[in-house]
Amino acid sequence: MSSQTAKKARPLSPHLQVYKPQLTSGLSIFHRITGIGLSAALPVIVLWLVAIAEGPAAYATFNDYAHSLIGRIFLFGWSWALCFHFCTGLRYLIWDTGHLLDIKSVYLTGYLALAVSTLLTVAVWFYYL
Amino acid sequence: MSDPNRSLQSPLGRVRGLGSAKAGTHHWILLRATSIALIALIFYPLATLLCLAVHGDYNDVVAWLHTPWAAAGVVLFLGFSFHHAALGLQDVIEDYIHCKCARPAALFLVKFGAAAFTVLGTFATLKIMLGA
Numbered sequence: 001m002s003s004q005t006a007k008k009a010r011p012l013s014p015h016l017q018v019y020k021p022q023l024t025s026g027l028s029i030f031h032r033i034t035g036i037g038l039s040a041a042l043p044v045i046v047l048w049l050v051a052i053a054e055g056p057a058a059y060a061t062f063n064d065y066a067h068s069l070i071g072r073i074f075l076f077g078w079s080w081a082l083c084f085h086f087c088t089g090l091r092y093l094i095w096d097t098g099h100l101l102d103i104k105s106v107y108l109t110g111y112l113a114l115a116v117s118t119l120l121t122v123a124v125w126f127y128y129l
Numbered sequence: 130m131s132d133p134n135r136s137l138q139s140p141l142g143r144v145r146g147l148g149s150a151k152a153g154t155h156h157w158i159l160l161r162a163t164s165i166a167l168i169a170l171i172f173y174p175l176a177t178l179l180c181l182a183v184h185g186d187y188n189d190v191v192a193w194l195h196t197p198w199a200a201a202g203v204v205l206f207l208g209f210s211f212h213h214a215a216l217g218l219q220d221v222i223e224d225y226i227h228c229k230c231a232r233p234a235a236l237f238l239v240k241f242g243a244a245a246f247t248v249l250g251t252f253a254t255l256k257i258m259l260g261a
Contacts, residue, residue, distance in 0.1 A: 036221060039214040043242070046207065046250035048182075052194075053253040053260070056187045086171065089164055096161060 023110045031088040034081040041078050076125065083120040087113040156216060163213035170209055174202030191257055200258040207250040215243040 019025070051062040065071050091109050094100055100109055136143065177199070181190045193199050218239045226232045 032221065035214075035217045039218055042210055042214055043246050046246045046253070049203070049250050049253040049257070052187070052190055053256040059187050082171070086168075090168075093161065093164060 023107055027088055027091075027110050027113065031085060031092070034085040034088075037081050038078070038085055041074075041081075076121075079124055080117070080121045083124070084113075084117040087117040087120070156219070160213065160216045160220075163209050163216065166209045167206075167213060170202065170206040174199065174206040178203065194254065194257045197258070200254050203254050204251050207247050207254075211243040211247045215240050 048062055051058040066075065091113050094109070100106065177193065178190070181193055194203065219236060222232065222235045222239065226235055
């Protein structure tokens with residue numbers, strides 16, 4: 001990590017440019033991406049609680065932002081990210097117990113996670129709207 | 130001895146800190162433990178809060194948060210969520226940021242931000258629960 005002399009950037013063999021995209025790698029990177037997105041959205045939830053705490057006027061302002069087009073898009077994206085991160089997260093937890101680690105199960109649970117997360121998002125919006 | 134390029138640091142000092150981190154199991158366990166806790170915390174506090182916010186009005190949300198179950202659930206959700214997020218983001222930062230100054234700065238910001246927002250959210254919830 002620390003070095004007295006400046007290191008020249010050494011050439012790397014191609015990796016992301018040549019590796020075939022697969023369900024496993026795709027779900028993995030999306031689990032990470034949704035995780036980062038959800039982390040960015042958490043402070044918004046806190047600010048929402050602060051708005052509730054500060055009274056009906058502040059809450060109404062927050063509600064106006066939430067019901068705008070951008071607000072609805074954000075809310076939909078956030079709910080989908082939560083469902084996706086949740087379902088793929090369950091998949092990781094199952095792997096941690098040592099189960100379903102063969103290729104066939106990995107792909108089966110992968111498609112299942114995709115399907116369930118989408119259905120869950122649709123169900124939430126259908127039910128709540 | 131008279132070499133002007135010789136470092137003030139001893140040979141031992143120059144190698145200390147390099148090599149294996151020797152620690153990381155706790156981080157790994159906590160990430161899984163917070164995930165499991167969050168399974169329940171998403172289904173109860175978060176879902177109820179969202180449902181009330183969408184279907185009910187301001188007074189419904191406040192009335193629900195007056196109960197200790199609801200307030201405790203929300204505070205627990207915040208605490209576990211931010212800790213889970215901080216642990217996860219720590220993994221991301223350690224994977225992608227290698228610059229000597231940017232890395233600890235980013236790690237600090239994430240952990241401080243998580244703690245700060247948890248405290249802010251807890252105080253907001255307490256104010257709702259105890260207040261008017």
